[in-house]
Amino acid sequence: QSALTQPPSASGSPGQSVTISCTGTSSDVGTYNYVSWYQQHPGKAPKLMIYEVSKRPSGVPDRFSGSKSGNTASLTVSGLQAEDEADYHCKSYAGSNGYVFGAGTKVTVL
């Protein structure tokens, strides 16, 4: 099972938006609406930000949004803030293969 494809980095100025893509295959992202996104600050455990493609857990700001089209899911962070600087990992359910993650995208707030 190959990892999902994410860009290694993305950046934006405070107040701007940044969108991160996550490309899989018809065996994972393309078939299941079970894509989730995790934020990870250096030295910390990941934190759930988006589940089921576009749903936000309680406590996650509505600046974070998710979507999916075909085999590609996306995470958009609007109104970038300094605390949004972190690594973002996408994950998809892959049926009998379990779960597959992307390699992570480092978001820098300029």
Place this chain on the structure above:
Amino acid sequence: QVQLVQSGAEVKKPGASVKVSCKASGYIFTSYYMHWVRQAPGQGLEWMGIIKSGGTITQYAQKFQDRVTITRDTSTSTVYMELSSLRSDDTAVYYCAREFPESYYFDSWGQGTLVTVSS
């Protein structure tokens, strides 16, 4: 509040085994699945396997199928992950992560356990 507290860092020699624990509190332990995920230095997250709420069903990533065993002890609300035949590229931070059954997302994570494999 939900807490997943993992055991401390380990240093192992190649060929040895390591057993990492994850003690859960703040919720009904038997009602949730538990996953193990690892992260090599500077790398992304990698799913290793799951133990389901009944405790008898496990599923492992094909890559680890013959080397990993996930078990649990309901009397202490603890899940264990044992990885055998360690190699240098098993050096990583290992996380446990909770899933409500069939929700397909991980809503709480342990703090991570660094396992270093070095001769």
